[in-house]
Amino acid sequence: MTRLGAAGSALALACLVAGPASALDVRGDQQWVLDALNAEKAWEVTRGAGVTVAVLDSGVDPSVPELRGKVTVAPDMQSSMFDDAPRNGSHGTAMASVIAGSGRDGGLRGVAPDARILSVPVIADDERDEEKVEPDDGFGQAGESPLSRGLRYATDQGARVISMSLGAYGSERADREAVAYALSRGVVLVAASGNDGDSVYAREHGTSFWTFPAGFPGVIGVGSVDKKGKPTGFSSDNLSVMVAAPGDGVPAVFPGGSYGRxxxxxxxxxxxxxVAALIKSKYPTLRPELVAQALTSTTRGKPAARYNDKVGFGVVDAAAALDRAGRLAGYRVSLPVRDDLHFGNGTTAPPPTPPGPDPLRMWVFGGGVVLGLIGFGAGVIVLTRRSERQTAGR
Structure with a gap:
């Protein structure tokens, strides 16, 4: 098994290796994951119907049984020309399966089994394909990148949650603006914090390099824990980590329908x-910042100091987060204010003078103009008559 990482300034994915397993094995193997997230309790409220989760990743194979009939494939975002046919990828398919696997015929069940998937290819499994990525090839909007194109596309297509199991060390302006675009339209953004926790730099400095988009404000950065709820050694530790979830030996589906961990x-x-899809299914108008609050305020295995940079605020609890989201959704955005209220005990200030000219001043000004014209006319008449008399006398 290999892990997601970040190399240079380009987005990086993992190359995943599938191991042989049967449907019965995968159901049993994944039970600890569902238990860790308290997912089955959350399914008593919602299973994610009506929500589309965009998977910004390598391509998703829509033919695997667990995803059949619920995947829409977007154009390949690696080029602004959108002229490359999307290819199925192991990483993207695996991510989509743990999000929305239907469990059909005893197969793998995702956390939101009734949700739909929008596959938005922004990178390929094969690292060699990074050479083909065109962040700005001159034909699209200036400063575009595959990630920024994918974020805007997914938002415009109605995705309510965007999952980004990828990362890069560099922070691009185009990506930052696309993140702001999605958040402003109520989309929940979730991204991987990275797998640099066991790197030489992390061991020497006690912290990991930040990766983006997890490091952008408003994005829910995710760390990894094992079956015991302990932070995995590879999980990056920095302040972009908001919450954690299982990330060690998690069953998933690969292209063609094979299983592996x-x-x-x-x-x-x-x-x-x-889990975010479950919340948006039940409370579709809940703002991204309130979804994040519901997730962070109801976690399991909270750190002793309430937060640390390995697991954030703790491991996500789907059922508790749904319950908290219901209370947050009941809050009113604003309160009515009476027009006759004012601060202090004094009298109410008089209403402001309506804009426009003062009538008295207009009359004075008009009268002055009229008198001036009369005086000017009288002067002209007197001078004219005087001139006539002088001419007649000569």
């Missing part, structure tokens, strides 16, 4: 995106 903050991200 994966590890990394990539799969942790997909699981949290599934």
């Amino acid at each position: 994966i590890e990394g903050t990539s799969v942790s991200t997909a699981l949290v995106a599934g």
Whole structure:
């Protein structure tokens, strides 16, 4: 098994290896993941119907049984020309399966099994394909990148949750603006914090490099825990981590319908995106910042200090987050204010003078103009008569 990482300034994914397993095995193997997230309790309220989760990743195979009939495939965002046919990818398919796997015929169940998937290819599984990515090839909007194109496309297509199991060390302006665009339209953004927790730099400095888009404000950054709820050694530790989810030996589906286990903050991200989909299914108008509050305020395994940079505020609890989201959704955005109220005990200030000219001053000004004209006319008449008399005398 390999893990999501970030290399240079380009977005990076994991190359996942599928191991042989049967449908019965995958159901049993994934039970600990559902238990860790308290997902089955949340399904008593909602299973994610009516919500589309955009998977910004490598392409998703829509033919696997668990995803059949519920995947829409977008154009390949690696080029602004959109002329490359999307290809199925192991990473994207695996992420989509843990988000919205239907469990058909005893197969794998995602956290939001009734949700739909919008596959938005922004990168390929094969690292060699990074050379083909055109962040700005001169034909699209200046400063575009595959990620920014994918974010805007997914938002415009009606996705309510966007899952980004990818990351890069660099912070691009185009990506930052696209994140703001999605958040302003009520889309919940979830991204991987990265797998640099066991890097040489992290061991020497006690913290990991930030990766983006997880590091952007408003994005829910996700760390990884094991079966015991402990932080995995590879999970990046920095202040972009908001919550955590299982990320070690998590069963998933690969192209063609094979099963295997994966590890990394990539799969942790997909699981949290599934929980966000449950919340948006039940409370579709809940703002992204309130979804984040529902997730962070109801976690399991909270750190002793209430927060640390390995697991954030703790491991997501889907059922508790749904319950908290219901209370947050009941809050009124504003309160009515009576017109006759004012601060202090004094008398109410008089109403403001309506805009426009003062009538008295207009009359004075008009009268002055009329008198001036009369005086000017009289002067002209006197001078004219005087001139006539002088001419007649000569």
